[in-house]
Amino acid sequence: MDTILKVEHLKKYFAVNTGGPFSRAMSSLKAVDDISFDVGRGETVGLVGETGCGKTTIGRTIVGLYKPTAGTITYCDENLCTITPEAMRKVRQKLQMIFQDPYASLNPRMTVGGIVEEPMDIFGIGTVKERHERVQELLRTVGLNPEQSNRFPHEFSGGQRQRIGIARALAMNPEFVIADEPISALDVSIQAQIVNMLEDLQSRLGLTYLFIAHDLAMVKHISNRVVVLYLGKIAEIDESVDIYKHPLHPYTKALLSAVPIPDPQIERKRQRVVLKGDLPSPVSPPSGCHFRTRCPIAESICAEKEPELRAVDGNHMVACHLV
Amino acid sequence: MDERNVLMRIDGLTTNFHTYAGVVHAVDDMTLTIPKDTVVGIVGESGSGKSVTMLSVMRLIATPPGRIEGGHVWFDGKALDMPERMVAEGPNAGMVDLLALPAEEMMKVRGRHIGMIFQDPMVSLNPVLTIGLQMTESMVAHGLATKDEAWKRGVEMLALVGIPKPEERMHDYPHQYSGGMRQRVMIAMALSCSPELVIADEPTTSLDVTVQAQILELMKELKGKLKSSIIVISHDLSIVAGMADKVVVMYAGRMVEEADVFDLYEKPGHPYTIGLMKSVPRLDAEERERLVPIEGSPPDLLAPPKGCKFAPRCQYAMKICQEYEPPLVTVGTGHRARCFLHHPAAPNVAGFVKVE
Numbered sequence: 072m073d074t075i076l077k078v079e080h081l082k083k084y085f086a087v088n089t090g091g092p093f094s095r096a097m098s099s100l101k102a103v104d105d106i107s108f109d110v111g112r113g114e115t116v117g118l119v120g121e122t123g124c125g126k127t128t129i130g131r132t133i134v135g136l137y138k139p140t141a142g143t144i145t146y147c148d149e150n151l152c153t154i155t156p157e158a159m160r161k162v163r164q165k166l167q168m169i170f171q172d173p174y175a176s177l178n179p180r181m182t183v184g185g186i187v188e189e190p191m192d193i194f195g196i197g198t199v200k201e202r203h204e205r206v207q208e209l210l211r212t213v214g215l216n217p218e219q220s221n222r223f224p225h226e227f228s229g230g231q232r233q234r235i236g237i238a239r240a241l242a243m244n245p246e247f248v249i250a251d252e253p254i255s256a257l258d259v260s261i262q263a264q265i266v267n268m269l270e271d272l273q274s275r276l277g278l279t280y281l282f283i284a285h286d287l288a289m290v291k292h293i294s295n296r297v298v299v300l301y302l303g304k305i306a307e308i309d310e311s312v313d314i315y316k317h318p319l320h321p322y323t324k325a326l327l328s329a330v331p332i333p334d335p336q337i338e339r340k341r342q343r344v345v346l347k348g349d350l351p352s353p354v355s356p357p358s359g360c361h362f363r364t365r366c367p368i369a370e371s372i373c374a375e376k377e378p379e380l381r382a383v384d385g386n387h388m389v390a391c392h393l394v
Numbered sequence: 395m396d397e398r399n400v401l402m403r404i405d406g407l408t409t410n411f412h413t414y415a416g417v418v419h420a421v422d423d424m425t426l427t428i429p430k431d432t433v434v435g436i437v438g439e440s441g442s443g444k445s446v447t448m449l450s451v452m453r454l455i456a457t458p459p460g461r462i463e464g465g466h467v468w469f470d471g472k473a474l475d476m477p478e479r480m481v482a483e484g485p486n487a488g489m490v491d492l493l494a495l496p497a498e499e500m501m502k503v504r505g506r507h508i509g510m511i512f513q514d515p516m517v518s519l520n521p522v523l524t525i526g527l528q529m530t531e532s533m534v535a536h537g538l539a540t541k542d543e544a545w546k547r548g549v550e551m552l553a554l555v556g557i558p559k560p561e562e563r564m565h566d567y568p569h570q571y572s573g574g575m576r577q578r579v580m581i582a583m584a585l586s587c588s589p590e591l592v593i594a595d596e597p598t599t600s601l602d603v604t605v606q607a608q609i610l611e612l613m614k615e616l617k618g619k620l621k622s623s624i625i626v627i628s629h630d631l632s633i634v635a636g637m638a639d640k641v642v643v644m645y646a647g648r649m650v651e652e653a654d655v656f657d658l659y660e661k662p663g664h665p666y667t668i669g670l671m672k673s674v675p676r677l678d679a680e681e682r683e684r685l686v687p688i689e690g691s692p693p694d695l696l697a698p699p700k701g702c703k704f705a706p707r708c709q710y711a712m713k714i715c716q717e718y719e720p721p722l723v724t725v726g727t728g729h730r731a732r733c734f735l736h737h738p739a740a741p742n743v744a745g746f747v748k749v750e
Contacts, residue, residue, distance in 0.1 A: 262673065332676060
């Protein structure tokens, strides 16, 4: 499988004020700290982790909404970190994003047709008539009635709005779509509709997805490979089928065991690994392994040395001293 | 059910919202019995009326636009210690109708006899008051304890819900707590007066999955320790699977199914319940199967469909479903479902028991 996106040693630090309201003391919040992974063409890679693990930051850095602090992002042989703005414009046509909140990511003053058409306006694609036709076609593709293109976002339900967001992402015929928690704001019965549609679009248009989510069951369902993040670092990467069967990293194990299963028989017999405490602050992460403060099997080495991400077999990689 | 074992009985509760666009029938003729020492899960999508039902019970519906337009909420009179004239006779002997109580009597019920855990711990704690003050407020207001006693009990409660260094943390403000910790405080507050009933409205929705597991474990643990009934409201069937004894499924302001938790998951009796189960991927699934979504979207409650509210999205919908609303029929012990497929004249669909 040829690689479409390669992320190497990506770092994104944010400067935050840590000295109180009148202080100028700044420290860096390491949202993404030395992350490397790649995505093959036509593949779906899932990024999972808790709030604050850096999954959204990775997505936003890839599309250029944030400038990386260090590292390289290679998309189809182009380094997105050093690329000229003109060349980036070209790449961005092929690299689109679906946002999390369908209520906040659509301009309330624009009609749905206008929203879906906007990327084509920006890139100057086609004549006015062609664009209108394309909008109609896109709305049909995502299961909306093209006659509703004159309506405004508030006239649609959450699921329909997410469909509009998807139509907008598809407007430029992208190759690569970053879906940042596309279903977490939706009702359960609607989630399946959107996920099925994303799967259909993938097989029809040959899309590659980077699927960012915190719902492990859904990530397992949609992804080929899963990247588990913890506090800006990769804890484990593996084929999605395997990672659920043989998780190695204690964090992955805890994440999996935290997901409730809709079956009272199983649910009542399960032995849970419940993590103690909360995510430490990314401004001052623990020394050594970031996970050690909540890890059930941490030893002294974990505080001293940071574990490296190493391959265990084939595609399976894990960052832990003790496995 | 044994009458003495009933803690609360919601009887024909109807709550409407009068908006400029028309009347929204948020809860329509809801009937539900909460036994003592039981965990009841209420499941439904947004707008299904699950929160409004519980807010109606607490009489916290904003009026206007909301109005409780019918029904009774019978609560165990022995627990409430109300004046004699409030206690009903006849079929609901010994019960008190919360909806008929004067406002000042109702104030004595809230927090004291019915505790509530709200969905979003970020907005349901007062940011300018210390946790200690908020913890002790209801105990003092209900005259259960002096300030000092309440403080002591507050510290105990914080320790019970697993807050480290509770004495010190009592002096902290909500912003000094993380989301999971705040939810623990909410739980401690709801339990501080040892209420007979605790209503948890989506207690884990805004939390991360690992923190959600912590809170669910905590609630299960507390369920064993305390003698309260708990109502857990959730949109997620898997959350109630682990802790509820009985589950109620709501759709468009109506109860569509009610069953013992094991029965519900084993032999669901309503197409909506089945749809909910099939539309979520399971972590323990061996193979990757395509999800089966419920097509369409929930009805507009301003103009709900005439017959069965679920008919437009139901794959088994028959002609009668468009015309008449099916009644709740008993399909097993303590198992009721609102679907015409249980009628003897309906076509046979696997899993649906026929009853007269």
